[in-house]
Amino acid sequence: MSARFRRIGVVGAGAWGTALANAAARAGREVVLWGRDRAAMEAMARTRRNETHLPGVEIAASVSPSPSLHVLSDCDAVLLVVPAQASREAAAAIAPQLKDGTPVVTCAKGIERGTSLFMTQVLAEACPRAVPGILSGPSFAADVAAGLPTAVTLAVQDFGLAEALCTALGSPSFRLYHSDDVRGVEIGGAAKNVLAIAAGIVGGRELGASAAAALIARGFAELSRFGRAYGARPETLTGLSGLGDLILTCSSPQSRNYALGLSLGRTNQFPPNGKLAEGAFTASVLVAMAERAGIDMPIASAVEAVLSGRDDIEQAIGSLLARPQKAEG
Ligand SMILES: NC(=O)C1=CN([C@@H]2O[C@H](COP(=O)(O)OP(=O)(O)OC[C@H]3O[C@@H](n4cnc5c(N)ncnc54)[C@H](OP(=O)(O)O)[C@@H]3O)[C@@H](O)[C@H]2O)C=CC1
Ligand SMILES: O=C(CO)COP(=O)(O)O
Incomplete structure (x- = not known):
């Protein structure tokens, strides 16, 4: 006791x-x-x-x-x-x-x-x-x-x-x-929800397992860049609350964030049940903070553009595919 x-x-x-x-x-x-x-x-x-x-x-x-x-x-x-x-x-x-x-x-x-x-x-x-x-x-x-x-x-x-x-x-x-590492733990949880919506879109459009894996790896690069800029420790970002939660949420329809993306990818519609998908509320503030810190977050930005109605799903996926990184990291 x-x-x-x-x-x-x-x-x-x-x-x-x-x-x-x-x-x-x-x-x-x-x-x-x-x-x-x-x-x-x-x-x-x-x-x-x-x-x-x-x-x-x-x-x-x-x-x-x-x-x-x-x-x-x-x-x-x-x-x-x-x-x-x-x-x-x-x-x-x-x-x-x-x-x-x-x-x-x-x-x-x-x-x-x-x-x-x-x-x-x-x-x-x-x-x-x-x-x-x-x-x-x-x-x-x-x-x-x-x-x-x-x-x-x-x-x-x-x-x-x-x-x-x-x-x-x-x-x-x-x-x-x-x-x-309080900051590192809270950054992982916040960022992965936004990236999971993108993973759901990729799943919903049936872009394949290779694309899903690329999305998780490049999503992790974005989460890490954001984390480094806002004071997270590297070992926290690669740990349970960073990479661990990113993998879970980006690969299971049980996730409400992934399910939101899945619905958008399949039907261009938000899911009807209205369950809490935190990434939908975090996307705009995450992207704005990344911009202020001079960080490139193309996946999170594509999600934000879809959620705010600036881009449709085709444009979002197109912008992801059209933006190769010069080098990993
Ligand atoms: N579900 C999961 O598997 C996990 C969730 N989380 C996180 O936990 C958090 C909560 O998620 P979850 O429990 O799933 O969400 P739910 O939608 O299941 O529940 C949210 C609860 O918060 C209550 N609530 C909402 N606004 C207020 C308020 N202003 N004051 C008091 N209570 C309020 C709701 O009350 P009411 O019923 O009256 O609306 C409801 O009981 C989220 O940030 C989520 O990301 C983290 C890990 C796992
Ligand atoms: O945070 C979660 C699992 O770690 C729950 O994910 P969702 O909020 O996307 O359902």
Whole structure:
């Protein structure tokens, strides 16, 4: 039993929040799962299911779903698991409840539009008394909830705290690697979502396995260039939260970002189900930040041009094929 992190708060009862609540319970923690929809949280407490966001999964006995923010006041650490663009609002809402110095680990993958801030920077502004961290890596909520083997990275500036949090939340099926490269971890998660939309387009247009592999390799070059410019360490970019998550998200229709691209590639239409694809919200801010830093990101730029309606899919694919790099890197 981790005496330091007995009680964990999970803020956001979507697919990933619910899966992480169960993972923390599996690690032996007492968990409160907060969601903003009172009726949904009451139903979750009663039925032990979250059929809206994570169907077919039983919520563990040591997870207490609640619509009340007060339940966070005696949490030893909090996971913030809402969409990237909602993170500021959610962090500000929980801030008055938390004890000074509570670790708050954001699990969102994106960059805030309007401010161009990474997720832990948003946290630092909206919840200044918390210690910010980030959890990211290749992990579908359904896989984690099913207890399938997954491995992700949790980064906090204080390496010892990162290690302690990993010990408290990890289990044999949910392996947590600790890091103090906060920026590197958050960049990987944000950038890979945009690149996965391009991978989906390539899949949807049936351009072949060779093109799919080229897209991942060249996408990784873009992610790495962006990461280097914004302070990521090389070993983080080649690790779980960078290359690892890029490979997962660029190769599986289970990914909502890939599925968005797949639909665009097949039918030129957005998918009808309206599921959260973070890359669609991150593309414009990622490309603008790349331009400001003087970085070439042709794949991300092609995605942004399609999403903003400037290019159709044929133009986007054409611009990718027409822009060979002089040298790799
Ligand atoms: N699903 C996955 O496999 C993984 C997801 N992630 C990341 O986790 C983040 C969340 O994704 P995921 O859980 O899948 O998304 P979902 O769409 O399943 O759930 C999002 C949840 O956030 C809640 N929410 C939205 N806005 C607010 C707000 N302003 N205040 C409070 N709660 C809010 C929603 O509430 P309501 O139901 O009321 O709308 C919903 O419960 C994303 O950044 C995603 O990239 C990371 C790894 C894996
Ligand atoms: O981040 C994820 C897996 O690591 C989930 O990917 P999607 O958000 O594209 O579904």
